Amino acid sequence: MGLGGVSLVVGGLVGGFLLRRKKIKAKKPSTPSGSANTEGVATSPGSASSVGSVGAGAGAGANHGAQASSSQSSAPAPAPASAPAATGGSALLAQMKARRAAQSSSAKKSSSNLKAKPVFVLYASQTGTCREIAKNLAAEASTKGFQAKALDMREVNFDNLSVATHPVLVLVTSSTGDGDPPDNAAKLYTKVRKKRPASEKPFAGIKYTSLGLGDSNYTRFMHVPRQFNKKFADLGAESFYKSVEADEVDGIEPIIEAWTEDLWGALTFVVTGEKPAGAGDAAAAAAAALPAVAAPWPAQLPCVKWLSGTEHDTCLSTEAKAPARDAIQYRDPKGMYSPDEPFFVTAPITCRYLTAGGVKGVNGRKVMHVELDVAGSGIRYNPGDAVGVSPENDPSLVDSVLSRLGLNADATFMCEGIPHVPCPCSVRHVFSHCVDISGALKKSLVRSLAPFCKKAEERSRMAHLASKDGAKDFEKHVANHDGLLQILTAFPSCAPPLACLLDALPPLAPRLYSLTSAMCDDGERLSAALSVVEYAAKDGTSRRGVASTWLERVASASSSSSSPSGAIGVHLRKSAGFRPPVDVVGSSVIMVGPGTGVAPYRGFLKERKFALTSASADATRGDWMLFFGCRHPEEDYLYREEFEKHAADGTLTKLVTAFSRVDGQPKSYVQHRLKELGKDVNAALARGASIFVCGDGAGMAKDVRAAFADIMVTHGEMTGGEAEMALQKMVSDGRYVTEVWCDEAHDD
Numbered sequence: 251m252g253l254g255g256v257s258l259v260v261g262g263l264v265g266g267f268l269l270r271r272k273k274i275k276a277k278k279p280s281t282p283s284g285s286a287n288t289e290g291v292a293t294s295p296g297s298a299s300s301v302g303s304v305g306a307g308a309g310a311g312a313n314h315g316a317q318a319s320s321s322q323s324s325a326p327a328p329a330p331a332s333a334p335a336a337t338g339g340s341a342l343l344a345q346m347k348a349r350r351a352a353q354s355s356s357a358k359k360s361s362s363n364l365k366a367k368p369v370f371v372l373y374a375s376q377t378g379t380c381r382e383i384a385k386n387l388a389a390e391a392s393t394k395g396f397q398a399k400a401l402d403m404r405e406v407n408f409d410n411l412s413v414a415t416h417p418v419l420v421l422v423t424s425s426t427g428d429g430d431p432p433d434n435a436a437k438l439y440t441k442v443r444k445k446r447p448a449s450e451k452p453f454a455g456i457k458y459t460s461l462g463l464g465d466s467n468y469t470r471f472m473h474v475p476r477q478f479n480k481k482f483a484d485l486g487a488e489s490f491y492k493s494v495e496a497d498e499v500d501g502i503e504p505i506i507e508a509w510t511e512d513l514w515g516a517l518t519f520v521v522t523g524e525k526p527a528g529a530g531d532a533a534a535a536a537a538a539a540l541p542a543v544a545a546p547w548p549a550q551l552p553c554v555k556w557l558s559g560t561e562h563d564t565c566l567s568t569e570a571k572a573p574a575r576d577a578i579q580y581r582d583p584k585g586m587y588s589p590d591e592p593f594f595v596t597a598p599i600t601c602r603y604l605t606a607g608g609v610k611g612v613n614g615r616k617v618m619h620v621e622l623d624v625a626g627s628g629i630r631y632n633p634g635d636a637v638g639v640s641p642e643n644d645p646s647l648v649d650s651v652l653s654r655l656g657l658n659a660d661a662t663f664m665c666e667g668i669p670h671v672p673c674p675c676s677v678r679h680v681f682s683h684c685v686d687i688s689g690a691l692k693k694s695l696v697r698s699l700a701p702f703c704k705k706a707e708e709r710s711r712m713a714h715l716a717s718k719d720g721a722k723d724f725e726k727h728v729a730n731h732d733g734l735l736q737i738l739t740a741f742p743s744c745a746p747p748l749a750c751l752l753d754a755l756p757p758l759a760p761r762l763y764s765l766t767s768a769m770c771d772d773g774e775r776l777s778a779a780l781s782v783v784e785y786a787a788k789d790g791t792s793r794r795g796v797a798s799t800w801l802e803r804v805a806s807a808s809s810s811s812s813s814p815s816g817a818i819g820v821h822l823r824k825s826a827g828f829r830p831p832v833d834v835v836g837s838s839v840i841m842v843g844p845g846t847g848v849a850p851y852r853g854f855l856k857e858r859k860f861a862l863t864s865a866s867a868d869a870t871r872g873d874w875m876l877f878f879g880c881r882h883p884e885e886d887y888l889y890r891e892e893f894e895k896h897a898a899d900g901t902l903t904k905l906v907t908a909f910s911r912v913d914g915q916p917k918s919y920v921q922h923r924l925k926e927l928g929k930d931v932n933a934a935l936a937r938g939a940s941i942f943v944c945g946d947g948a949g950m951a952k953d954v955r956a957a958f959a960d961i962m963v964t965h966g967e968m969t970g971g972e973a974e975m976a977l978q979k980m981v982s983d984g985r986y987v988t989e990v991w992c993d994e995a996h997d998d
């Protein structure tokens with residue numbers, strides 16, 4: 251989970267997806283603060299304002315008047331129906347023309363069949379990668395002529411999921427936490443896993459395939475994709491194409507690209523009933539031909555209806571009062587809350603800096619300890635659990651984006667069917683709370699924006715960035731560098747309507763932080779340690795993480811004024827496996843946690859200390875070893891005093907530190923210290939110690955695992971193969987548990 255520090259995974263962008271072509275009807279200019287009108291409504295194929303060729307299409311948005319450019323509508327010249335009798339070069343040319351004509355007519359014939367059944371790309375996504383892939387898949391399917399739509403699992407109701415409504419499904423799913431479902435999939439996941447008689451087959455007739463994303467650093471690798479796969483089959487759905495798993499450790503792109511290549515033929519067969527027998531077959535040709543049709547389905551943006559009069563006033567006053575009193579008073583009987591139904595913390599938040607330099611930080615780093623009072627919530631947590639908070643975008647960034655888009659912050663609108671956008675809603679609310687405007691740009695967003703560039707040169711440049719050919723340029727110039735504002739600034743003629751942005755911008759996801767508190771010591775006070783992210787972007791400007799900056803702002807304001815926090819919604823994410831052993835006194839534990847990866851161990855140790863105080867003098871005591879790493883003992887040694895106390899009073903049998911930036915000393919990391927203390931580590935393992943590894947996963951988790959294997963070989967008299975098998979057994983027994991994240995994307 252997000253855990254000690256930054257909770258973002260670098261989005262595995264899949265290159266090679268084609269431009270989504272949208273047909274946007276030119277609308278009357280809207281009056282954001284006033285009269286009711288709509289934007290983003292689709293036209294039928296062939297309408298005057300239809301978008302032109304793939305890669306350079308233009309649409310006219312409601313508010314912004316991007317002109318449909320007929321010069322971009324490069325319809326192919328009709329091919330002759332039959333080849334003229336000729337010889338030599340002209341005969342060859344004629345044959346080629348004839349072949350093209352035949353292909354074009356078979357593609358046309360099939361492309362109408364391709365709409366025989368809708369295809370839904372149903373995604374479960376926590377950090378946006380599956381969402382991005384699903385959107386790209388649906389876009390490519392649409393350009394190929396399928397009626398394809400990317401669908402958020404939150405939009406699907408189990409009871410309405412049947413062959414009649416969703417005949418063909420492509421599942422794109424991931425796991426989060428410790429093999430937990432992403433938030434948007436939680437409801438469907440629970441429903442599909444519910445025990446029911448084997449004869450109950452509500453999904454009978456549904457054809458499906460599945461793409462699972464995961465990371466083999468995690469103990470419960472691919473747990474959610476595998477569960478979905480199995481449960482869909484148990485419920486009667488039939489696989490129409492091989493399912494595939496893409497492991498981030500190996501790199502997901504090649505696996506997905508290869509899987510996608512053959513997906514189209516399989517989809518063609520399942521939708522049209524025509525066998526894609528091989529080369530020359532009409533259906534296969536149609537599936538391979540790009541683009542087969544003029545108007546992908548759904549050729550439609552969500553419908554935005556601007557509000558005026560009483561509706562407008564009511565919406566604004568409701569938002570001003572939010573969260574509503576009854577929402578604040580909401581109590582879950584089991585103390586289980588969710589991002590949609592959080593517990594509202596109204597008591598002042600307390601915070602302090604764990605790194606040197608206070609609010610200024612040290613050498614560009616700053617870690618903050620935050621405490622949230624959840625008295626009366628009924629929340630009961632264990633060490634290893636995480637607290638989720640729904641952040642708010644930086645108000646100054648919201649203002650800049652709205653100003654660039656020419657949108658009135660106080661305008662209100664209705665827009666149904668987007669799960670993360672309330673209806674009705676104000677422009678300020680949606681840009682502050684609902685959509686991610688500061689995360690690294692995804693290709694699907696760039697693709698959606700391109701048609702709204704008024705200048706043809708910008709339009710084709712942006713379209714290129716989103717195309718397969720532009721993959722390298724995208725990686726070089728856009729990915730992980732730019733946010734929404736940067737790309738809008740770089741393409742000044744881009745004027746997307748609100749409907750486009752609501753459709754394309756990712757939801758502003760809740761962030762999860764490992765709890766550093768323990769019920770036995772802190773009761774209903776949840777605490778977490780979080781890195782406040784600030785970094786210099788490629789263009790030299792300073793960028794800040796959304797959630798950590800927001801929490802720092804709210805927490806500092808709250809603790810300095812001792813006033814209520816203004817109601818922050820929180821929920822608990824239970825951990826399945828990352829928790830101390832039941833016998834915290836007698837069991838042995840090796841905890842590895844560099845940086846904010848040490849956060850959950852604070853709770854582990856509080857629990858152990860509490861148990862030790864009531865343990866009998868002759869009770870067996872296990873070894874508890876903590877390996878902590880940071881840059882410098884005077885800079886970022888988190889919870890130093892507390893851990894040293896635990897070492898002094900025997901709660902910890904060994905506190906081992908690794909410092910990487912101490913003048914005159916060689917860089918030392920946790921994996922080095924593990925090996926240096928290999929004999930003791932091996933002795934603890936021999937006594938049945940469990941291993942916990944938590945922290946930034948880029949390389950650390952792998953290196954630590956290699957260090958354990960090395961220790962087993964050096965001190966445990968095992969061969970390399972035996973050590974690997976022993977570690978695998980520990981993983982499957984739940985005795986080697988990892989919780990890793992990747993903060994490379996800097997967007998927390």
Ligand SMILES: Cc1cc2nc3c(=O)[nH]c(=O)nc-3n(C[C@H](O)[C@H](O)[C@H](O)COP(=O)(O)O)c2cc1C
Nearest residue numbers: 251375376377378379380424427429464465471472
């Ligand atoms: C906090 C966190 C927890 C994760 N837990 C698991 C896990 O238990 N099993 C697994 O196979 N992958 C796990 N992953 C890897 C994700 O499934 C993988 O990064 C995926 O690409 C994320 O897709 P999404 O962005 O659509 O959520 C985890 C990733 C993160 C950031």
